Amino acid sequence: METAADKTSFSAIMAHAVGLLTLLLVLDGTRTWYRLSHVPGPFWAAFSKYWMVSESLRGRQPYAIQAANDKYGSLVRIGPNELATDDPEMLRRMMAPRSRYSRGPWYNALRFEAGKDNLFSMRDDNQHGILRNKMAAGYSGKENESMEHTIDKHIQCFIELLQVKYLSADQRYRPVDFARKVQYFTLDVISDLAFAQPFGVANKKVAERFGPNASSHPDMLQSFIRHGLNQEEASRESLLNVVAGSDTTATTIRVMMLCLLSNPLAYANLQKEIDNGIKVGNISSPVSNFEARQLPYLQAAIKEGLRIKAPAAGPLFKTVPPEGDIIDGKKIPGGTQIGISPFGIYHSKKIFGEDADMFLPERWLGVDTHRVEAMSRVVDLVFSAGKYQCLGKPVALMELNKIFVELMRRFEFAMARPEKPIHIINAGIWLIEDFPVPSPLPLAQTVLALYNPPIKTRHPILTINFSLEPLPHRRTSPLAPYVGSDSKFLSAEDSDVGDL
Numbered sequence: 264m265e266t267a268a269d270k271t272s273f274s275a276i277m278a279h280a281v282g283l284l285t286l287l288l289v290l291d292g293t294r295t296w297y298r299l300s301h302v303p304g305p306f307w308a309a310f311s312k313y314w315m316v317s318e319s320l321r322g323r324q325p326y327a328i329q330a331a332n333d334k335y336g337s338l339v340r341i342g343p344n345e346l347a348t349d350d351p352e353m354l355r356r357m358m359a360p361r362s363r364y365s366r367g368p369w370y371n372a373l374r375f376e377a378g379k380d381n382l383f384s385m386r387d388d389n390q391h392g393i394l395r396n397k398m399a400a401g402y403s404g405k406e407n408e409s410m411e412h413t414i415d416k417h418i419q420c421f422i423e424l425l426q427v428k429y430l431s432a433d434q435r436y437r438p439v440d441f442a443r444k445v446q447y448f449t450l451d452v453i454s455d456l457a458f459a460q461p462f463g464v465a466n467k468k469v470a471e472r473f474g475p476n477a478s479s480h481p482d483m484l485q486s487f488i489r490h491g492l493n494q495e496e497a498s499r500e501s502l503l504n505v506v507a508g509s510d511t512t513a514t515t516i517r518v519m520m521l522c523l524l525s526n527p528l529a530y531a532n533l534q535k536e537i538d539n540g541i542k543v544g545n546i547s548s549p550v551s552n553f554e555a556r557q558l559p560y561l562q563a564a565i566k567e568g569l570r571i572k573a574p575a576a577g578p579l580f581k582t583v584p585p586e587g588d589i590i591d592g593k594k595i596p597g598g599t600q601i602g603i604s605p606f607g608i609y610h611s612k613k614i615f616g617e618d619a620d621m622f623l624p625e626r627w628l629g630v631d632t633h634r635v636e637a638m639s640r641v642v643d644l645v646f647s648a649g650k651y652q653c654l655g656k657p658v659a660l661m662e663l664n665k666i667f668v669e670l671m672r673r674f675e676f677a678m679a680r681p682e683k684p685i686h687i688i689n690a691g692i693w694l695i696e697d698f699p700v701p702s703p704l705p706l707a708q709t710v711l712a713l714y715n716p717p718i719k720t721r722h723p724i725l726t727i728n729f730s731l732e733p734l735p736h737r738r739t740s741p742l743a744p745y746v747g748s749d750s751k752f753l754s755a756e757d758s759d760v761g762d763l
Contacts, residue, residue, distance in 0.1 A: 301593055304331055304340030312342045322688035325576045329606035338591035345600045346590075347578060349607025351614070351641045353590060357601065358649040363584035366391075366651075367600045369577075379495075381503040382654075392650065394492075398500060401486030402654035409481060410456060414662055415549045417452045418669050425674070438679040441520060442698035446513045452662060453508040457501055458484040469498045504655070511574035512659045514693045516666060519568035521685055521698065522622035524678050529564065529624055536560040537671050546668065555664035563624035565663050566638075569645045570609045571622050577691035578602030579647075614641055676700060 300309070308314035318327040331339040332349045341347050348354070357364040366386040373384040382398065385391040404410040421444075458468045459482055471477060472484060473494045479485055483504060487497050523530045536558055540546035546554055555561060585597040595601070610619045615638060616626060627635055646653040653659075670676075678684045679699035686697040 298596060299340055299344070299346065299599065302338055302340040302346055302595075303335040304346075308341050308343075308345075310343060312345070315342050315345065319690070322690065322694075324578075324691075325605045325689055328578070328602075328604045329610065332604050332607040336591065338593060339604070341578075341602070342600070344598070345578075345580065345602060346595070347602045347604045347607075348590065349604040349611065350591065351608050351611075351644055353601075354603060354608070354644055355648050357581045358647055358651045360650050362649065363586075364581045364601075365584075367580035367582045369580040369600070369602075375499060375502055379499065381499045383503055383507060388650065394496070394500075395650075395654065397490040397492055398487055399654060400490060401483035403657060406486040406489070407456065407481050407483060410658070411552055411661060413455050414452055414658075414665060417448060417455065418549065418665055420451075421448055422669060422673060438699035440696065440698055441700045442513075442517050442685065442695045445516045445520075446509065448666075449509040449513040449516070449662065450505065453512075453658070454505050456483055456658065457504045457508075458482050469494060469501055472497070508655045508658065510692055511655075512662050514572065514574040514695060515565075515568050515659070515663060517685070517695050517698060518572040518693075519564060519663075519667065520676065520700075522568060522571060523564070524676055524684070524700075526622055529622065530676075532624070533560050533564055533667070534671055537668055541672060546672075548672075550665055550668040552661045552664050555668055558668075559628060560624055561664070561667065563627035564667075565660070566627060566642050567622050567624050568663075570615070570642050572687075572693055573605045573609050573645050575645075575692060576605045576689055578604075608641060608644065611641070614638060 305314050314327075315324065318324040328339070328341060328347045329349070331341060332347070337350050338346055338348050356362060365388055368386075370384045370386055374380060380386070380390075382391070382394055385394065400406050458472075459480060469484065472480075472488055484497060484501055487500060492500065523533065537546065540554070540558060545557070580600040580602045583595055583597050583599040583601060587597045587599075588595050590601070609615075612619045618626070627638065646656045646659075677700070684698065685695060687693055687695045
């Protein structure tokens, strides 16, 4: 039978155990805090990851990190072992080809299969470099000479469907979720470039390429195989190619369209540049990538679109090498995780001016060449740099160069819901939806034919086409659902226009 003395003894033991555990937790917390105590930041961030996790769950982590930079300085503590910097030169140093920095544990979450890395999740720099070298040619277009034509084909498919099936009439008003349809468009483009098939059959297509009756194709997948990827690697990288390559480009197209519609002056200036380029014969149909790169206002608008909402807005933590480093004048011990403050960098008033939070293509035009070069170096970090530079950069820029010229030469856009034009939240990437855009005024079909020559004819628009220039509504406003025989990703939900 248990006595009072036994109970007292047990209580004393438990009290000592709880006290010892508490002491250990306090000591561990103090040690964790002290290691980076010389770096300022939000108080609770020094003791746990709660601050980072809570801001992420609220969909505002990049905004919160920027606010911390504004309050505490260029280098800020956002976790027990995590720091964030808004210094673009520090980022370049971390990502330099011979940098001893490496990707941190944060990248483990980017695996599609447990324990199996893809190019983006791979943390071993040697293995990453080997895999990257095998894949570089496929992304560059050197082994896929039809890359530009493939993009042209899907833009044309998009436009033809708008003209044939989704122009509004006097009694029909058809707003469409631009955010969703652009996602489908970029999925179609990248899956066609990757393996000429829709995303859903990726693994099957890879298996066919390794089968006994496999034939060669001029696409990214074949380039990956030619340069040494095995079937398992090719399957993972094809999936990464489609998912990452479509979402990031779609984000910038959506953001650019939102910013242009919110800034009538910018919209009008871009429209004027496109119209003038067509009139003097500097823009073919479809516009070539080379021609689009010669349009200064378009290029300025693209840089602003990439800057305003960097497509990959997660912290992208890198690990400080074992010997440590000096950052912002502070000694940082090895093993510390250094992340990016995306808004702190791309909205920097020191780099982009006091109006850095605004979409303003004019900041790139008619200013000092050295300033433009300095701003460009920062915006280029959207695609990372050095050993981590995005291989898909040429494809993304080609899509951005073309899509706005081809849409704006035919249509006039407007917001369907100005008071709440779009729903957007951050989860490392931008989750963008519910972006209705109206299509109110149809253009005469004879005029559409003039403005829409077949995709295979690459000749300048004739000046006769502009005899209708004075008409107040010479374009129509999309966008309506993007469906048709050439579209791989649009589901049956879009086949019935009445559902919209």
